[in-house]
Amino acid sequence: MSSQRKYWSLSSRSAIVRLLRGRSLAGQFLAFQLLVVAVVLVAVAAVSVAQSTREFRDVRGQRMIAVAENIASTPIVRDRYRDPFAASTLAPDVDRAVALSGAELAEIIDPSGTVRASSDPQRLGKRIDLGSTRADEGRAWFGDSDVDGAHSLVGQVPILAPDGDVLAIVSVSERYPSLWQLLGGAGERLLIYLGIGAALGLVASWLLSRRIKRHTRGLEVAEIAGLADHREALLHSIREGVVAVNTDGAITVLNDSAQELLGLDDSAVGRRVDEVGLDPTVAGFLLDGAAGRDEDDVIITTRTRVLALNRRAASSQGQRIGTVTTMRDSTELAALQAQLSSHRSVTDTLRAQTHEFANQLHTISGLTQLGEFDAVRDLVGTLTRRRAEINDAVTQHISDPAVAALLIAKTSLAAESGVTLTLTGDSHLSALDPALATDVITLLGNLVDNAVDVSVGSTAAQVRIHIDDAHGLLLTVADSGPGVPQHLRESIFSRGVTSKPDVPGGRGIGLALVRLVTAQHGGTVEISDGTGGGAVFTVRLPEAAHV
Structure with missing residues (x-):
């Protein structure tokens, strides 16, 4: 049985596949909806058949008992049921009961199961099985039984003696109607309901197929799957x-x-x-x-x-x-931009120094032409002493040559912009690993450039730098500018548009690079307010790799 069910399941699936193959998406939905409507109609028909069968059994069963009771109460039946000629004597009463009730068979059976009188002469003398009946116990009964191989509804009533013994049994039976008879017996109401259900299902299926076709823009399943595959391949490649x-x-x-x-x-x-x-x-x-x-x-x-x-x-x-x-x-591009910015800074520094040296040479040349040789000697001495003071102010605190050179160059560049750049007296930095020195130059160069830009035109016009490598590496750059508002202290490191001049801080990618390089070393960068105004940028790196 299980193999048979499996065979029918596979057969039904293959039939559905053959039905849907080659159809459009809307057509497939329509076919599925029609299949659903068909299943619903079959279910409704099955429920209707089951209900009609139950009603037939209840109503006709009571009818069979009533007919049997009518036959059993007839005086001639009670008097002549044992007569050897009972078959012919009681035949009119039995036939009349069948004709009036619409039953198919009426019989009188003795307690042993032998048919003594019947509306069907061929069943006379035939023994039947009374195993399922309750009439032999003296009770009226109706139920299902096989009569000549046909599934029938049987009603039986006993003929009782005054002492309660069962003398005979009156049996009236009627075959169950066929499936088509049950569906037809449901009447016009069932047909109307089924028709309305089928019509509504067809209309709903058609409307749904139209809606699906409109929303899928006429594309079929394979085309939609192809578009999805192409989209995924494009996005991820x-x-x-x-x-x-x-x-x-x-x-x-x-x-x-x-x-x-x-x-x-x-x-x-x-x-x-x-x-x-x-x-x-x-x-x-x-x-x-x-x-x-x-x-x-x-x-x-x-x-x-x-x-x-x-x-x-x-x-x-x-x-x-x-x-x-x-x-x-754009991380690599930003790094290249930082290198370019460093080179540009060096170029600007050389330009500033060239301009400064040109002015000094012009002065020396003029003094020489005037014969003021003592003034030339004093001027050269002053310039030499001032340059030595700048170099000493940096090199006695900063042992790393690259960082020291950057600070000396930035001092000259800031002076050309009218800003005083000073290194605090308690600063200290030993020689660094070349890779770390490069990153420190990037950090310090961008912070100093930003500080000089915002300090130009301010009252004090100065930038103070503090460097300490006692515990990790600490870089502090304080300016005399307007400061950084509290709500910009996070976004100033995160966002900038290099093509626009109104970027916070005016440097675009510079401060963003400060944050990026600091994070790559596991450090932090913070902004605070200076004691005399302006902003203080503080960078902390967890450890410094010294040479």
Whole structure:
């Protein structure tokens, strides 16, 4: 039996596959809906048949008992049921009962099961099984039984003696109607219900297929699957990071490059931007798209990377559905820019020194032409002494030659801008490992450049530098500028647009590089207010690798 059920299951599935093969998506949905309607109609028909069968058994069973009781109460039946000629004597009464009740068979049976009188002469003298009846116990009974191989409803009533003994049994039976008879017997009501259900199912299926076809834009299943595969292949193969955010702030698309750049995984898809552990500045940029503003080449520095982001609004059928942000890793570019900035700083320093030396040479030349040789000697001595003082002020505290050279050059460059750059007397720095020295130059150079820029035109116009390597490495740069507002002290390290002049701090990527290099060494960078005004930038590195 189980193998037969398995065979029918496989056969039905293969039939469905053959039915749907080659059809459009809308056609497949229509076929499925029609199949559902057919199953519902079959279920309704089965319920109706079961209900009709139950009603037939209850109603006709009582009818069979009533007919049997009527025959049993007839005086001639009670008097002549044992007569040797009972078959012919009682035949009119038995036939009349069948005709009046609509039953198919009426019989009188003795307690041994022998038919004594019957509406069917061929059953006379036939012995039947009374095993399931209760009439031989003196009770009226109706139930199911096989009569000449046909499933029939039987009602039986005993003929009792005055002392209660069973003298004979009157049996009246009727065959159960066929399936088509039961469906037809349900009447017009069932047919109407089935017809209405089929019509509604067909209309709903047709409307659903139309809606599906409209929303899928006429594409079939294979075409939709192909588009999805191409989309996934494209998103995950491009080098730029792609992040799509819907209008509720949830991430809907996150390709492999974006996962690597942002430190996320596939579990971030479907969650809100501010719930996946993104850098606050990046999360704020992605959520700012809800206002509908596009952004180009926005530089954001995280703890480990410098990212260039571009954001565009996304729409479908005239409605905004969110934003799409692309991002590039600009960390290496930022490092190259830092090197270029260092070279430019050296160039500017050489230019300033050239200008200074040219002025001094012109002065010496004029004094020589005037014959003021004593004045020339005094001027040369003063210039030499001043240069020695600057060099000594740096080299007696800074033993690393690269850092010392940077500070000497920045001192001259700041002086040309009218800013006094001084190194505190308690500063100290031993010779560093060349790799660390390069990073310290990047940190110190960007901080000094920023401090000089904001100090130009201020009342004091000075920049103070403190360096200490007693416990790790401490760099402090204090300026006399307007200071940094509290609400900008985080974003000033994170975000800048190199093509715009109104970047906080005026340096664009410079302060972002400070944060990036500091984070790469496991250090921290902070901003505080100076005692006499201005801002104080403090960089702490956990340890310094000395030579």
